[in-house]
Amino acid sequence: MRILVALLLLFTTAASAGDGGLLPGLLSAPLTLPVTISGSELSLDSYVVRPDRPGRSPLVLMVHGTPDAEGVQFLREIASRSPVSFNKAAIAFAQRGYAAAAIMRRGFGRSGGVYSERLQRACDYLPAVRISAEDVIAAVTTLRTEPWVDADHVVLLGLSTGGLAVTAAAARNPAGVVGVLNFDGGRHGRSSPGQACNPDNLVDTLADLGRTARAPALWLYTENDQSYGPALAHRMYDAYTAAGAPAQLYVLPPFGSDGHNFVTDFPAESWLPAVEPFLAGLDLPTALIISLPPPPELPPPPSALPVCKTVFTNYLSFRWDAKAFAIAPTGGCGAAGGRTADEAREAAIADCEVHTHGADCKLYAIGQHLAKID
Numbered sequence: 001m002r003i004l005v006a007l008l009l010l011f012t013t014a015a016s017a018g019d020g021g022l023l024p025g026l027l028s029a030p031l032t033l034p035v036t037i038s039g040s041e042l043s044l045d046s047y048v049v050r051p052d053r054p055g056r057s058p059l060v061l062m063v064h065g066t067p068d069a070e071g072v073q074f075l076r077e078i079a080s081r082s083p084v085s086f087n088k089a090a091i092a093f094a095q096r097g098y099a100a101a102a103i104m105r106r107g108f109g110r111s112g113g114v115y116s117e118r119l120q121r122a123c124d125y126l127p128a129v130r131i132s133a134e135d136v137i138a139a140v141t142t143l144r145t146e147p148w149v150d151a152d153h154v155v156l157l158g159l160s161t162g163g164l165a166v167t168a169a170a171a172r173n174p175a176g177v178v179g180v181l182n183f184d185g186g187r188h189g190r191s192s193p194g195q196a197c198n199p200d201n202l203v204d205t206l207a208d209l210g211r212t213a214r215a216p217a218l219w220l221y222t223e224n225d226q227s228y229g230p231a232l233a234h235r236m237y238d239a240y241t242a243a244g245a246p247a248q249l250y251v252l253p254p255f256g257s258d259g260h261n262f263v264t265d266f267p268a269e270s271w272l273p274a275v276e277p278f279l280a281g282l283d284l285p286t287a288l289i290i291s292l293p294p295p296p297e298l299p300p301p302p303s304a305l306p307v308c309k310t311v312f313t314n315y316l317s318f319r320w321d322a323k324a325f326a327i328a329p330t331g332g333c334g335a336a337g338g339r340t341a342d343e344a345r346e347a348a349i350a351d352c353e354v355h356t357h358g359a360d361c362k363l364y365a366i367g368q369h370l371a372k373i374d
Contacts (some may be wrong), residue, residue: 001088023319025290026094027052030083030339033103035138039365042112044139047083047339049090050099050148051290058153058284059143059176060093062086063136065160065261068118068188068227081109084338085264089157091319091346092268095292097285099149105135105165117161123198125164125205128161132161133168140169144176153284156215157181160227163219164205169242170210170217172275180217183263186228186236201231206236210243218278220271220297222259250274254294267317293321296368308333312365321367324348332356333364341366 031046050057064085067077083102090100107115112189112256128187136156142153156175158166163185170180186202217240221233228236230251237249255262263271276286301311302328315325315335322342323337334352337344345363352361 003263014180015035016106019083020074021319023091023108023292025052025253026050026091031101031318033101033139033142033169035135035142037106037113037134037138040113042106044135045083045104045108045110046101046139047087047090048099049087049094050340051094053099056148057097057099058155059088059091059140059149059329060098060100060155060181061136061139061143061273062090062164063107063156063158063165064104064130065103065162066187075115076094078108078115080340083109086320088266088338089263089268092272095248095290097287098155099146099288101139102142103139105137106112110124112205114191117361123188123201125202126208126290126355129161129168129187129205129209132165135171136165136169137172140168140174151176152265153282155181155279155284156281157183157184157263158185159261160185161187161354167209167213167217170215171211171213171245173214177215179278179284180213180215181342182217182219184221184225184228184260187218188227194319196278199235202232207239207243210240210245210247213240213245215259216245216278216282217245219247220252220263220274221249221250222252224254224259226258227260247275249279255361298368298370299363301331301364303327303331304333311335315365316368323367324363324371325365326352326361327364328352328356328361330359332361334361 026049028049031048032045033044035044067074069077074117081104083104086102104111116131120127139155156166156169158176163182164187166180166183167185179321181299219237223230241247255266279285295316300309312325313332320337322341322344324338326348327333332355334348334355336347336351349361365371
């Protein structure tokens with residue numbers, strides 16, 4: 001099951017420089033975003049998906065989580081992170097008229113600077129989340145100057161530690177921000193992998209942020225979030241709103257075996273019904289204005305193992321052209337995606353070889369088409 005989950009997600013996480021997978025009616029591209037943070041000029045690794053039309057669009061700024069790892073493995077994982085992982089959600093927002101920009105905070109992916117969010121004392125979350133908020137605010141400041149952004153209608157969207165980051169950013173009430181979407185916001189402590197090491201401190205952190213936040217927020221958690229379940233979510237929410245912040249809490253049904261990353265792992269149609277009323281209340285668009293053609297009906301590789309047939313079905317449903325699927329003679333497979341088709345091809349072959357212990361893997365599909373077999 002762990003292998004299945006890894007394969008289902010891999011093609012949304014690889015990345016490299018270059019143009020993205022274009023879809024009809026949408027523009028997509030990597031963006032090296034210049035920012036100034038604490039007086040230092042650097043760039044944040046970013047990716048944008050937006051409508052292919054003139055004029056300005058409301059901005060959704062998407063902010064990632066943090067791997068639950070330690071030491072060298074932690075450094076490897078944050079270096080491999082990519083803003084492309086938000087593409088399912090980004091495409092859905094762009095179809096509704098938004099410019100969706102995903103960023104990597106300092107030290108993640110190809111962003112400049114170094115990772116600066118370590119807890120200085122055990123379970124003292126507030127200083128770390130305020131540091132992450134600096135990246136969010138700096139990104140908003142730069143993006144509001146883009147000619148395709150409606151500078152007065154910005155929504156912050158964060159996942160996990162990104163949910164805390166956008167909540168902390170909202171506590172400073174940056175110009176242009178009209179709403180916040182907090183997906184499974186929280187933070188772990190290394191003394192207790194997989195859980196908040198001191199839930200009381202986490203609750204107190206949200207109370208502190210709630211004292212100054214004025215932008216309306218929607219908090220979305222799932223019943224089976226293995227990191228911050230409904231009980232802790234309610235405690236954080238109660239502390240945040242009791243401090244004066246305007247917010248709503250929505251607990252969604254279970255998603256898969258662990259609903260923590262549902263905003264990136266599952267189709268947007270599964271959570272948009274909970275988000276659309278919130279957006280409508282902010283006088284922001286909710287109607288679908290850009291339709292995409294249906295995914296192609298391609299057959300799975302005849303020799304594919306059952307798990308790989310499932311992976312291939314999920315591969316087709318991911319509406320992106322910079323992706324590839326590889327198959328081994330043994331029926332094993334690999335899938336990858338990123339900012340260019342070339343990098344996706346290489347990553348899919350490498351992924352297949354890893355999961356099949358060095359088998360002779362061949363490309364089976366590139367983008368939405370079957371690969372040409374020599």
